[in-house]
Amino acid sequence: MEGDSVTLHTSVTKIREDDDILWKFGAENSLIAKISIENQISSTSDGTDERFRDRLKLDNQTGSLTITNITTEHAGVYQLELNGAKLTTKTFSVSVFARLPVPVISSNSSNCSLSSSCSLVCSAVNVSHVTLSWYKGNSLLSSISVSDLSISLSLPLEVEYQDKNTYSCVLNNPISNQTQHLDITHLCHTCADSIQSCDSTEAVIRLVLSALVGVAIVILLVYDIRSRRAEQNQAHIHPLGK
Structure with a gap:
């Protein structure tokens, strides 16, 4: 190393x-x-x-x-x-090996998914003499290797949203390894999740707007009451002045 x-x-x-x-x-x-x-x-x-x-x-x-x-x-x-x-x-x-970076797992899509599966990709940059692999538990699912050149590696994975298995991405060379575990709930979102999130946000906005309208109405009522009282006071003052 x-x-x-x-x-x-x-x-x-x-x-x-x-x-x-x-x-x-x-x-x-x-x-x-x-x-x-x-x-x-x-x-x-x-x-x-x-x-x-x-x-x-x-x-x-x-x-x-x-x-x-x-x-x-x-x-x-x-x-x-x-x-x-x-x-x-x-x-x-x-043989001398560079110290390994921790691989990065990201979603392969910026939008929500209409399908029942989530597209992911595990990547590592500027690496050589390494193997990048996806594991389901202790079972190897897929892998990709690079020898002499220092390049960026990426490896895709499709998982079901309801999958309860543990997945991990491992970057290794002959003498060391780095592992990143997959958090499906953090990276994968269905459109239903997004809609629910939007609905919640919209409900909060409506509640705030309703509150602001209510405050405005109260202010108008107070102003109207004070104006009427002022007019009544003026009406009583003028006869006394004569």
Whole structure:
């Protein structure tokens, strides 16, 4: 996994005085680390290969090589050469996997459905060397895989609205996985559900409008009563003035 440390072991308990150990990488067999007990030399990549700068550690007792904070660019073939009484070689094939995102489940339709089933899609973006799968309980329903290229994957699924089974979408590579569980009630809505929701909203709006009309009527009645009282008071005042 990216970010981990990986140690390539020589299977040597202790290096002998006449042993030389060389570590090489890639198809070009580029020298990235070496130990020479006779000449008291122990060194790692001197910076000519930026991929390994400050990432290599050598065990001076066994000759084992540790790669720290490994990334996908460190994947490949490593070759150990042990020069002693005889030449011994050992090859390591290192695969490095990026950390997986959690897959996303979404509805495949923005509108309500008139059918009895719901269309869903599970997706994962910018992934490589992975498999995306739908599970019903513990049973595999469908899957899709990608190897070298970093692309976006998506996998559809049709489920019944009344289905009570548990569904999950799993994104995995050979050493890890990420799972997203399906919540049917959250993602799938029938048109009946939408109509019911609209009816409820409409009822609230009507209730609010009725209340506003009632308040307006009360205000008008109060204003009318006050106006009539004011007119009556004026009628009583004028005769007294004469």
